[in-house]
Amino acid sequence: MQAGQSQKALISVQSIHARDARPDSSCYASLLHRCSASKCLHDGQRIHAFIISDGSQDGPNSFDKLLIEMYGNCGCAGDAFRVFKNTQRNDVELWNVLIAAYARAGHSKDVFKIFKQMLMLQVVPDVGTINNLLSACSSVSDLKYGMVIHNYIFFSDLYSSISIVNALITMYGRCGSLCAACKVFSATQQKDVVTWTAIMSACSKQGKAREALGFFKEMLTKGILPDRVTFISVLDVCTELEVVIIARIVHALIIEIGIHVDIAVGTAILNIYGKCGYFHCARYLFLALEGRSVAAWNALITAYAQLKLNEEALVLFCKLQNTSLEANKVTFISTLNACTKPEHLSEGMLLHCFMVENGIWQCSDVVVGTSLLSMYSECGSLCDAHKMFHSLSRKNVISWTSLLSAYVKHGKFTDALALFCEMNEIYNDSNLITFSTILDASANLKSYASGDLVYSMIIENELQLDVLLKTSFISMYGKCGRLEDANHIFASVRQKNLVLFTAMIGAYGQFNLSKEALSIFMQMCQEGVCPDKYAFSSILDAAKYLSFTDGRLLHSLVVEDCIDSDPCLGITLLNMYHHCGTLDDVISIFHGFPTHNIVSFNAMLAIYSEHEQGNAAFELFQRIQYEGFSADYVTFISILDACAGFIDLVQARSLHVNLIESKINSDVKQKTALLNMYSKCGDFEGAKDIFESLPAKDLAAWNAMITAFSDHGRGKEALELFKRMQTEDVNPNEITFAAVLAACSRAGLTKVAREYFDNMPKLYGIKATVEHYACMVDAYGRAGLLSEAESLLRRMPNHPNPVAWLALLSACKAHCDVKMAKLAAERIFELDPRHMGARLMLSNIYAIAGMWDDAADVISEIS
Template sequence: MQGGLLHQALSSTQSLHARDVRPNPSSYACFLQRCARSKALLAGHYIHARIIADGIHHGDSLFGKLLLEMYGNCGCPDDAYKVFHHVQHKDLQCWNMMIAAYSHVDHIEQVFKLLHQMLMQQVRPDDGTLSNVLVACTSASSLTHGRLVHTYMILNSLLTSVSVINALITMYGNCGSLCSTRKVFLAAQHKDVVTWTAIISAFAKQGHATEALDLSKEMLSEDVEPDRVTFISILDACANLEASEMGKIVHTLITEMGIHIDVVLGTAVLNMYGKCGCLQCARLLFQTLQRQSVVAWNAMITAYVQSKLCKEALQLFYQMLKAGVKASKVTFISTLNACVKPQDLAEGMLLHHFVVENGICARSDIIVGTSLLSMYSECGSLYDAQNVFDSLSRKNVVSWTALLSAYVKHEKYSEVLVLFSKLDRKGISPNPITFLTVLDACANAKVSTSGDLAFSLIIEDELKLDSFLKTSLVSMYGKCGRLEDAKHLFVSVSPKNVVLYTAIIAAYAQCNHGKEALLLFQQMCQEGLKPDKYTYSGLLDAITGPATSLDGKIFHSLILEIGMESETCVGIALLNMYRNCGTLDDAVSVFVGLPTHNIVSFNAMLAIYAQHQEGYAAFELFQRVQNEGFSPDHVTFISTLDACAGSIDLVQAKSLHVNLVGTGVIYDTVVKTALLNMYSKCGDFKGANDIFESLLERDVAAWNAMIAAFADHGRGKEALELFKRMRGEGVNPDGVTLASVLLACSRAGLTKVGREYFDSMSAVYGVEPTVEHYACMVDAYGRAGLLNEAEDLLKKMPNHPSPVAWLAFLSACKVHRDVKRAKHAADRIFELDPKHTGARLMLSNIYAVAGMWNDATSVISKIT
């Protein structure tokens, strides 16, 4: 259009000048009006130049107004102001045009400067002036300027026009002052459909969907007929409230009133159905739209993403491209949200390519850039997320918060705290979401001091310490073991909601105060609050031992009764509960009953198999994880390797190793240590040693595993050499290390060396001997035939010897056929554990070898 007008203007003026004919001013006026309507700036510039060249003064009132209108419509207020400066007689219309020009481009300071000059010139504003000024306040979300205008109108009795009242309601609504919005609305003597639409829209946009719907019902009761814009506002309120039934009624009403469902209105209906989860209704409406614009496609893609149908959302994106519809920024932002798993990374990278191909510069477009950052994080590539962040030419609090969330997701909690410390140096003020993210990192890293810092910054920044932040602080203090601080914050919140109660129950559970957690659950129910799946998950974590197993069974029955067992997080909490205080059969029953599985539920079951040393069951479950398309993580591998250690054959062990190769998990020291331990327990000492030597960094667990491997294979001297090497590399042994060293000495017959290590544990290594260490020394003395020394050591134990220590002594008595001491050791075991089957079988065997058949039979008969 612009090129056509410019061509016409050039041809027309050149033709007239060729014939030495001066163009008629009305021709110029006609061209300027067309330029204004079409926003044809180049053509307008040309006509302006011709007007000056032909001696027509642009300060002329007629041409001045036409030029003001043209430049204002084309978004060039500074050019308009140059014309305005030359207009000789500036009437109200000129002032209004100039104010409108700056208002349309959100130059609020210039708008108020002009308004001040206008008042100084004794020109009284009219409804058009005030409406344009309020539009500027609305666009700039400047409540301060808006209140100034409102005060001026009250003082000068200018609050009579419905259009001005409507603009005032819109301004207050956009600036978030719903109280003022309602006051203006109630004070208005005349309310038209625009008035009602303005207040409904204000409440809907500020998240007060219930009030917006109540106002729409009140509007209908006043016999005010809604228009297209009203319905869009009402549909937005239904979407925010997820009120699908109300939305369907509104959709029916639109149809009954004969209002044509155009692209904008149709998209509002689509958006409502999508957010309410009514995908079938959304699909049907989408198919009936006469023209499926990019906005409609975006609404459908977003609907699929919100319904967690990410694969279908991606398919819809490609259908849109195939239909020849050009993707917009919103399209890419919505579609990127569909890439949420590591297996979606390739798809996300392809979308990144499309973004670039469509001329969208993610470097300079902070919204698209932040969406890409979040996508890479969700798909497991923290490296790419960081690269996108680094490439952003401008970073705001949203992009910084997205990066912090990425590091939290990837469990890089210390890095989160370092990044957070950089915010202040960059001059960026954290928002509530930033603080929630940082508190999450503090909770997981168990660094309460950083949480205290975040808390103080919240107060310092005068952010409202709302229930969300207080709940997050309660959760953080609970995970950090600071129960009193968590309790103090909990008490300070009123009224309390389910989320807050869930956080404090979890805090008590994490601090091993199971009884108090159960009492809080009862208190919550007495207050009329309905527990959700997260409450039950936290409560089940409080049931941690045989003493509370009955409570666990009771809550399991309650969960079954209310039908919450199908919730994955509750199922996983039940699995963990039965791991702590139940049987393997209980855990298997819960796992089988889960309607769906994720990697977390698989990991929980694998950990239970590891606890019960069910290697073959764990191996089969690991194969199922792969067959069902899940990506094993380091927890999956560690639990599987621990379960399979000593339980499966070497071929299966090596197949697990093969699965590790090619994954980033293979470089994890903990995983490699578990692999080392598995090879050792499966009899492949060389395989274990090769893995140990391949470790670039060896923590105490890795040294422990290898020393234990030497000890288990009867290579005690090599175990002791490795222990000396460990000390030489500056790694301090722990109790597990020294137990393996003592075991190595016992099996190698190095009783004297073992005793030296045992006697120096506390003084040299800072480790107090435990029952396990005493049992190792008892075993060493027993193997050496030094039963007197073994018995003396048992008598010297700081606490009463456990069945484990006495069983080691009983085993030595069996080897040396010492019936008297064997009976004494067995009696001590039966005092501690009357049903100890292993001790009865061993004692019976000792009696049988000694020819004491009656005694052997008597002991066996007591096995139940």
């Protein structure tokens, strides 16, 4: 009943009074019914005033009952009591109406005071009285008074009433005493459809959905036909359990009975199909519903949001706005859940404005405020999420946890820890989700101290560590390197699930403990826990450091479980073979993929780059274009690195053109890769132009350009660029000095090279590496200072590796110094007796010196 109808009726009464006439009793009764139904207190008070002025209260058709009902429905229990107090009647019917008025207004304590007054005045309660009392207990979950009423019923003649039995079951169910509800149900001989529905609802409310379903099946076997309320209840149970098969059977029964056209029943069917992922069925039902309610719109919007069909959910909300229906709180919350990406921020902000304009959002509403907070976080606006949190006049554990999650999502792990401390000072009521969130932050910060604090708080608050929280602890301790603690928690769980096993495998895998990770994986299989793609991904990632045989075994398990077609898992397989197999194995796996996406192509390009397979990488890039895939930022970084020095200049320029046409915003890293590619493909001027075009040059760009000068024989210019780099306050690193020393060597600036080499630790705090020593040996060797080179290598800390001695051997070849060559080769063979390159080079030096027998002896030792 709309409020406008009562106003029109009131206008008609006013017009009757304007003509000095009086409305009859039926007119007043109809008006009061309309005001009561539409909860129009103002209009009801006006009509009450007309009744008093007309003197109609004194007539035989008293309006006391209707007035009390009207005030009760409008939430004005005090006005209802004043009408009751002034009445001359004292019958049970009027007492029942007054009790119902107080119950509807939520004044449960006053309900029982009125009941006591009723008993003191010796007014005998009837079925209506008891039902109203039990309804009051149910509305406020007052089990104590409910049991008192039950006791009163037991010693009265009212226990035989089926409606009271049904009210008792409902009361116990809503007050949390399922055991008492079941006892009342079992003791009842005559059960009707309401009785069965009441016990099903009681089970559902106490989280016993399967038991509720059991009662429904038993009800059908006893031949009791469900009504619309029963069907709605059982469909809600099916939604909770996500049992679509049973829901379909119920749906067929509903159609057979013929109540599928009922809006509430149709909405309940729509709801389960939507929540269980059958959105096509949900959409069909929605379109078939006549006179759709807001609840039906909400159900479909929720379904779209849950299935990440965000655009569809937002379009559906817009269509709702074009109907005569008014969106409610649930509508807005469901639509906010569809705003999950940065591109949805504008829609989310618009929804926020709608909610303020329509009075949906108020700073005291924690539920709506938390939904807005989550929306801003998901859409990438942490600032707005923060503002929303502080705008809440009331905060609960969910709102605090939502902001914590927002901080963690945006990588603000330190801020998350600070907020957690603030939360425990102001609002000391963390739950398991809060703890799991803060453990995630601790893991990313590798802060086991905060993780230990969480553990102590859980013990202090006597909370139980569930499997989810134990998994979070394992992940946190694993990332912090405390594998003993992680293993201790893992061992404490008797019934281990898939997530727990995966977390423990990942903990070992992070520290390259491949054998331990494999042991956990085998334990998982032995305990009958079937691995999924995430478990396989974790163990394959850890298997990088296993033998090729173990890798092949794991691959066979992946194929056996028929999930090797998963693109992400395929990439993990590629990486595993890249580390424990050969490049041919990797290529074979890659070509065996049933489908490809740009991520798998990028992974293969990166592997080609690492193996210096530039031509193969270029061919793969051409395949990417031919198959219509859009190259992304990672694609170009990988292909530019892979092709540097391995393709001709025409191909290099074609890659540059492709990069420009892709309209991907090129940053310093990408342009540095371009610079490096042009330099190594022979176009020094092209590399130089790219370098000079960089508005902001990072260290990698300076290093690449210094290397380019060096590679193209422009040593002096390389040194000038190094000085320019320092004037622009860019600090060099090990790579910089390797390029500078190489430039000095190629330019014959041995003395300058020695100065830079000596100043590295003194002025820049950089310790010389093997590569730096090799560069100095090369510089001495080019200058013919072989003794100085050999002396430098002998002074090299931690003993030089074959690379540095090989540089000396190469210099000996250039200067035909057989004696020094033999000495250098002996040092190499001490470190690596089977070093093929050194043997071939030494044999060549002997041959040039005419020492053919010695050259043959060296070659003969190669087996």
